Amino acid sequence: MVDDDVTETRDGPLTARDRFDRIHADIRNRICLLEYPPGEKLSEVELAEEFGISRTPLRRVLARLEDEGLVTSVHGVGTMVTDIEMEELAQVYRLRKELVLLQTSLDVAPPDAVYLARVEALLARAEALKTAPSAKAFSTLDRDMFLTLLELTANTPLRTMSKRLYFRTARIWLQQVTASKIDLMQEIEVYAREVRDILEALKLGDLDAVGHMRRSHISLSFARMIK
Amino acid sequence: MVDDDVTETRDGPLTARDRFDRIHADIRNRICLLEYPPGEKLSEVELAEEFGISRTPLRRVLARLEDEGLVTSVHGVGTMVTDIEMEELAQVYRLRKELVLLQTSLDVAPPDAVYLARVEALLARAEALKTAPSAKAFSTLDRDMFLTLLELTANTPLRTMSKRLYFRTARIWLQQVTASKIDLMQEIEVYAREVRDILEALKLGDLDAVGHMRRSHISLSFARMIK
DNA sequence: ACGTCAGATGATGTGCACAACAGGCGGGTG
DNA sequence: CACCCGCCTGTTGTGCACATCATCTGACGT
Known part of the structure; x- marks a missing residue:
């Protein structure tokens, strides 16, 4: 946590x-x-x-x-x-797609060994979800992952605004899962793969790749959600 | 206003x-x-x-x-x-440099004739400042210009966050002017030229150019401020 | 039978008195 | 003379009672 x-x-x-x-x-x-x-x-x-x-x-x-x-x-x-209008949800996601790129390009602090170990722990939690699927546990993991990756930038205002945007729409995805509009197992599979890829890129020090992977993940996640 | x-x-x-x-x-x-x-x-x-x-x-x-x-x-x-730390001021400016690009590329609403007339009025105010320089009037004009250009994007979250960032640091520039660390007349000259260029680009419908001009202006403005 | 309106009810918004706290002042003491 | 302790003052934080507002209810009149 x-x-x-x-x-x-x-x-x-x-x-x-x-x-x-x-x-x-x-x-x-x-x-x-x-x-x-x-x-x-x-x-x-x-x-x-x-x-x-x-x-x-x-x-x-x-x-x-x-x-x-x-x-x-x-x-x-x-x-x-509050409930969230479809149009506002789309606006938030479009903006978040741009901000994740900044999170790995603006005032970045290169990850150290301790940080990488924390991401490994998060990956372990993602893998564990495969055998014990839980929407709430998934949601909590995604939040922790988000906050952890946010530490990559030292830009305080960027952190603050990204947080606000994240918490503004975090519940919508969970809502769609509980409404069975999203296949939980498939989402977990995709997510674990993404965490693995991000960890790999972090180890290589390729933060730009991290940003673009997250960007595409947000884009695809949104597409699956409104499907 | x-x-x-x-x-x-x-x-x-x-x-x-x-x-x-x-x-x-x-x-x-x-x-x-x-x-x-x-x-x-x-x-x-x-x-x-x-x-x-x-x-x-x-x-x-x-x-x-x-x-x-x-x-x-x-x-x-x-x-x-509050006072503003140098480091935080720099962080805000670095972030604002990126956000202005989004303001003319994310969910943009093309300007109509009424909008262009309003920018022309702002340009007139900028020109008027040349004959009657006033730091406060300049500051107010800059705020109105900022809020007007912000209307170009329909992305509500982007608007909200840009506003927060702007008002967070708007007073610093004014503070530097009153401390005579910035030449007011020179700033007004530069600003009027920028408004004229922006208006020109708006008439041509080249919003991308507007964004990049604003970006360079923010960058140069910050450089002159900390000089 | 139906529309209307006064009253009850429960919610947020406001005003006010007091509690909690930090800093300054001054007298006491070693 | 230096230091410490207690009081005093001004400020923000809290609790509580009341004002204000929207909604529901039900009796009344037509």
């Missing part, structure tokens, strides 16, 4: 910002893993009780999720998990 | 979201125009009084500004306008 952008447990007591980031990532993961499917109504009081805080700080989390396009709040109605 | 992302005055009464966007854009402009220079302490109570609201909704605005990297809030200390 990749630590994401949540600050790890530090020595001192948890500050307000730590709680905020933790709860934000938590709810975001629930949305991306479809525990809160599109249209689900999120109750501020219930979530506040669950996290042991008041509505005030929780509303700040929901406000950020709204900025990120994951929920929408309507006065007097409620806070609902 | 370009309307920006603030919803215009609609028929009904102002909703909460309208107030929020209005105040957000207002404070953001003050920061970008250096009315609140880096390091300035923003008082929540004072701002709340000025806008005639309570601290609660104002804090939501400040939270968003903090997400966008324009301010930082520290518990018990205050909310200060």
Whole structure:
């Protein structure tokens, strides 16, 4: 599991910002893993009780999720998990196709042995999925893979924006799988092959190849999804 | 003046979201125009009084500004306008250089006569600056030019991210000018020439040329800034 | 039977008082 | 004189009560 952008447990007591980031990532993961499917109504009081805080700080989390396009709040109605229009989904994918090239060409930090070992571990998880297929485990793996590859660039703004775009549409693929519109086993096969190819290119230091492989994978993945 | 992302005055009464966007854009402009220079302490109570609201909704605005990297809030200390590290500034510019190419190649909407007339008006403002140089007016013109050219792409996520990046660093250039590290007249001359070239390319329908001209302008502008 | 409207209900948005925290000031002490 | 500790002040963070809004319900009138 990749630590994401949540600050790890530090020595001192948890500050307000730590709680905020933790709860934000938590709810975001629930949305991306479809525990809160599109249209689900999120109750501020219930979530506040669950996290042991008041509505005030929780509303700040929901406000950020709204900025990120994951929920929408309507006065007097409620806070609902957003659905994604077909056109916007296509726009996000077209943009992500371009950004992955930048992730391996802009301010790149060459991978070291430790990094390669981490990617090998991810490959092992991909291989393991073949014998024990699980849509959620696949989704989690894809997220970790994405965050790991994002470390290749040292460009902070590029990292931030790529993350936002990724989490904006990550749940759609999972939704299509659960609706049986995508063959899970086939996707896992393709994915494992892609991870293997990426690892190979990383070992050779050919980051440009990594970018173009990811680009084509995103393109094909999108094509299979809307099929 | 370009309307920006603030919803215009609609028929009904102002909703909460309208107030929020209005105040957000207002404070953001003050920061970008250096009315609140880096390091300035923003008082929540004072701002709340000025806008005639309570601290609660104002804090939501400040939270968003903090997400966008324009301010930082520290518990018990205050909310200060951020300064920009040299390294981060360079990262933003490197990324923006790539994004401007996408703005004229991804989901582009060909400009019509009305659009061309608006760019002509912008060119007129640039020419007018030659006889009445003003750093703030120049800064405002650059913002309007940026937002106008951003309309060339219909890709909403690309628009959103480009905006965030632009407003993240827009004040730095103005800061360098007021510190007399940049020659204002020379910048205005260069800028007017660039707008003229862009307008020419737009009339010819050569959007690719527009992108590359903007890219080189950003590159040169950054080089002059850090000189 | 059907349309209408007042009231109930539950949600988000707002205002306000207090808690938590950091920094500055000043007196006490070795 | 230097250092330390406690108080004071100003700021952000939190909890809570209320305002505002949209939706549903059901009684009423036609």
